[in-house]
Amino acid sequence: MPKPVVISIDAMGGDHGPSVVVPALEIAAKTLPDVRFLLHGDEAALNAELARAPAARAVCTVVHTDKSIAMDEKPAQAMRRGKGSSLWNAVEAIRAGEAAACVSAGNTGALMAISKLILRMSADLERPAIVASWPTMKGVSAVLDVGANVESDAEQLVEFAIMGAAFHHAVHGSERPTVGLLNVGSEEQKGHEEVREAHRILQDSPHFDFDYRGFVEGTDIAYGTVDVVVTDGFTGNVALKTAEGLARFFGAEIKQTLTAGPLAMLGALIASGSLKKMKQRLDPGRVNGGPLLGLNGIVVKSHGGADANGFASAVRVAVDLARSDFTAEIDRNLKRLTAEKDQAAKDDGADGAETQGAAE
Amino acid sequence: MPKPVVISIDAMGGDHGPSVVVPALEIAAKTLPDVRFLLHGDEAALNAELARAPAARAVCTVVHTDKSIAMDEKPAQAMRRGKGSSLWNAVEAIRAGEAAACVSAGNTGALMAISKLILRMSADLERPAIVASWPTMKGVSAVLDVGANVESDAEQLVEFAIMGAAFHHAVHGSERPTVGLLNVGSEEQKGHEEVREAHRILQDSPHFDFDYRGFVEGTDIAYGTVDVVVTDGFTGNVALKTAEGLARFFGAEIKQTLTAGPLAMLGALIASGSLKKMKQRLDPGRVNGGPLLGLNGIVVKSHGGADANGFASAVRVAVDLARSDFTAEIDRNLKRLTAEKDQAAKDDGADGAETQGAAE
Numbered sequence: 001m002p003k004p005v006v007i008s009i010d011a012m013g014g015d016h017g018p019s020v021v022v023p024a025l026e027i028a029a030k031t032l033p034d035v036r037f038l039l040h041g042d043e044a045a046l047n048a049e050l051a052r053a054p055a056a057r058a059v060c061t062v063v064h065t066d067k068s069i070a071m072d073e074k075p076a077q078a079m080r081r082g083k084g085s086s087l088w089n090a091v092e093a094i095r096a097g098e099a100a101a102c103v104s105a106g107n108t109g110a111l112m113a114i115s116k117l118i119l120r121m122s123a124d125l126e127r128p129a130i131v132a133s134w135p136t137m138k139g140v141s142a143v144l145d146v147g148a149n150v151e152s153d154a155e156q157l158v159e160f161a162i163m164g165a166a167f168h169h170a171v172h173g174s175e176r177p178t179v180g181l182l183n184v185g186s187e188e189q190k191g192h193e194e195v196r197e198a199h200r201i202l203q204d205s206p207h208f209d210f211d212y213r214g215f216v217e218g219t220d221i222a223y224g225t226v227d228v229v230v231t232d233g234f235t236g237n238v239a240l241k242t243a244e245g246l247a248r249f250f251g252a253e254i255k256q257t258l259t260a261g262p263l264a265m266l267g268a269l270i271a272s273g274s275l276k277k278m279k280q281r282l283d284p285g286r287v288n289g290g291p292l293l294g295l296n297g298i299v300v301k302s303h304g305g306a307d308a309n310g311f312a313s314a315v316r317v318a319v320d321l322a323r324s325d326f327t328a329e330i331d332r333n334l335k336r337l338t339a340e341k342d343q344a345a346k347d348d349g350a351d352g353a354e355t356q357g358a359a360e
Numbered sequence: 361m362p363k364p365v366v367i368s369i370d371a372m373g374g375d376h377g378p379s380v381v382v383p384a385l386e387i388a389a390k391t392l393p394d395v396r397f398l399l400h401g402d403e404a405a406l407n408a409e410l411a412r413a414p415a416a417r418a419v420c421t422v423v424h425t426d427k428s429i430a431m432d433e434k435p436a437q438a439m440r441r442g443k444g445s446s447l448w449n450a451v452e453a454i455r456a457g458e459a460a461a462c463v464s465a466g467n468t469g470a471l472m473a474i475s476k477l478i479l480r481m482s483a484d485l486e487r488p489a490i491v492a493s494w495p496t497m498k499g500v501s502a503v504l505d506v507g508a509n510v511e512s513d514a515e516q517l518v519e520f521a522i523m524g525a526a527f528h529h530a531v532h533g534s535e536r537p538t539v540g541l542l543n544v545g546s547e548e549q550k551g552h553e554e555v556r557e558a559h560r561i562l563q564d565s566p567h568f569d570f571d572y573r574g575f576v577e578g579t580d581i582a583y584g585t586v587d588v589v590v591t592d593g594f595t596g597n598v599a600l601k602t603a604e605g606l607a608r609f610f611g612a613e614i615k616q617t618l619t620a621g622p623l624a625m626l627g628a629l630i631a632s633g634s635l636k637k638m639k640q641r642l643d644p645g646r647v648n649g650g651p652l653l654g655l656n657g658i659v660v661k662s663h664g665g666a667d668a669n670g671f672a673s674a675v676r677v678a679v680d681l682a683r684s685d686f687t688a689e690i691d692r693n694l695k696r697l698t699a700e701k702d703q704a705a706k707d708d709g710a711d712g713a714e715t716q717g718a719a720e
Contacts, residue, residue: 150552184597192510218601222609235598237544241578242599243606249582250610
């Protein structure tokens with residue numbers, strides 16, 4: 001029996017609000033056992049949707065607010081004026097102990113700023129990272145950061161490795177995730193200083209709950225060479241969006257190709273079942289749900305434009321994380337990193353002269 | 361009548377050497393009028409291949425050398441020991457005025473180092489950039505840098521814009537190319553300092569032979585939103601390889617999907633003509649040929665693993681560039697950039713007080 005969990009939902013977030021969120025919860029209620037939802041948003045709008053969603057209605061509690069944060073509101077403004085909004089209340093429910101995790105399709109910057117304000121970062125992490133679940137030839141890989149941190153130093157990249165591995169373990173079920181650092185080649189002298197320094201730290205720390213496999217390249221993401229691909233938020237965001245654009249290009253090309261003439265159309269008709277399955281397998285919405293990692297609490301960001309199936313998978317991610325050992329695993333590995341740094345500093349201090357001599 | 365050109369070829373470069381290069385020249389000789397080739401490499405191996413390639417034989421002159429540069433040789437080593445190799449001689453032929461451009465599928469680092477040594481950089485450019493021709497929903501966009509420069513400052517990004525626009529004009533025929541800067545969002549405050557500074561320079565300089573359109577995101581590459589996408593070599597390389605990996609993933613998925621059962625197979629058989637056309641349209645080999653931009657001379661890098669069709673398209677790129685106003689266009693725009701900087705400095709000096717007053 002899975003343990004019962006309560007998930008707090010920002011029902012007004014995203015491009016579609018309740019008209020997508022409630023049907024998504026209907027799907028979630030039917031497929032995820034023993035989950036209850038706290039629905040933050042406009043009571044009238046939510047009850048109208050819930051009237052058509054019996055499974056969701058049975059497990060939802062509506063918490064009314066008539067305030068919400070606009071998708072284009074600046075994070076600083078949202079922090080100042082967002083108190084009492086559906087997004088704010090959804091996050092606050094975690095801090096108050098009423099929910100184990102929260103899901104929002106709202107404004108990413110606002111969600112990040114408010115989550116950081118209310119929940120605080122765990123250990124001495126600086127900023128949350130966003131992780132993407134990326135379909136690959138072998139299954140699903142975790143790629144992070146995909147946009148929270150425009151520049152990342154070596155230490156942050158190592159933290160991403162720790163958080164990404166814990167996420168992959170919790171949500172995608174790998175026993176001991178393999179981790180790679182994204183670079184422009186696999187040779188040690190390639191890439192910029194941050195990447196090479198992170199490589200040295202990861203290589204010299206064999207006590208993590210994951211297997212560090214060294215540098216990987218862009219092609220390795222789709223190949224599924226490693227379970228976790230670590231990169232800075234700028235590169236990760238560009239890679240993710242480049243792939244999303246290409247996926248849509250392929251979709252359009254397939255459609256056009258298979259309707260180009262009577263023979264192709266006949267072929268497409270016959271093969272349509274298989275093509276549909278393929279489209280589902282590659283659909284980014286199927287693996288929607290990017291948690292903000294590094295917070296004292298589980299906050300999952302859904303795509304703003306996600307449909308009901310997409311939002312439902314973000315909910316599944318939140319439930320998986322809430323039921324896992326996720327936060328403890330991150331803390332454990334961060335402590336190991338700190339312990340090794342302390343030990344290294346101590347060793348340096350104790351026998352610095354000897355080490356210096358041995359280095360030549 | 362197109363003007364006659366001589367292209368110098370490193371016939372020993374790449375994973376396959378003469379067995380791909382000569383069949384590629386056979387294709388090129390049949391499709392490109394009034395082109396002659398200087399073939400640098402092992403005479404015996406080349407003559408054996410040319411015996412089976414009558415069209416190429418008629419327009420090729422073999423220049424023998426038994427020396428070649430290994431695909432995994434370090435650039436520094438290649439520079440020291442590479443003199444007299446097929447790659448070296450192919451580049452040297454440009455400097456000597458024997459050829460208008462050169463094509464090599466050899467070691468990228470070695471090609472870049474040796475080209476820089478022999479041809480030197482034009483104007484005050486620092487390092488060559490590599491441009492990729494990227495198939496999009498609207499045609500082909502130029503994306504650069506895709507790997508020559510791991511870190512790029514604002515000035516380099518502006519130079520990439522100038523070089524990329526000249527390339528797109530020469531090879532892909534746009535009259536006045538549109539240019540975008542790759543970023544993680546379209547708002548001005550997003551991205552790191554180098555990108556924002558380059559944005560300011562490009563926005564304030566309206567006298568280039570291209571239209572600067574501001575920031576673009578990863579999705580815009582496949583959409584073909586702009587003709588030229590400008591980014592640093594790290595991000596560009598990751599984006600390009602991520603897309604290559606995804607394209608292969610899609611290819612594998614389509615194949616698997618369409619052979620998954622008898623109905624799908626029948627459909628695939630009927631639609632195979634259209635699917636084949638689509639595969640060709642998306643094939644990176646079709647737009648193979650990334651010139652090293654910024655040199656005093658035209659050097660085109662082919663993928664090491666390109667097949668004869670791929671190498672032939674790299675040859676076509678070299679011919680198009682050789683017949684164009686390419687180098688002059690780059691020089692012209694670089695001069696405009698310098699002139700505007702000088703003017704700005706002069707203005708600042710002449711009426712600094714007035715400007716300061718007006719700024720408030």
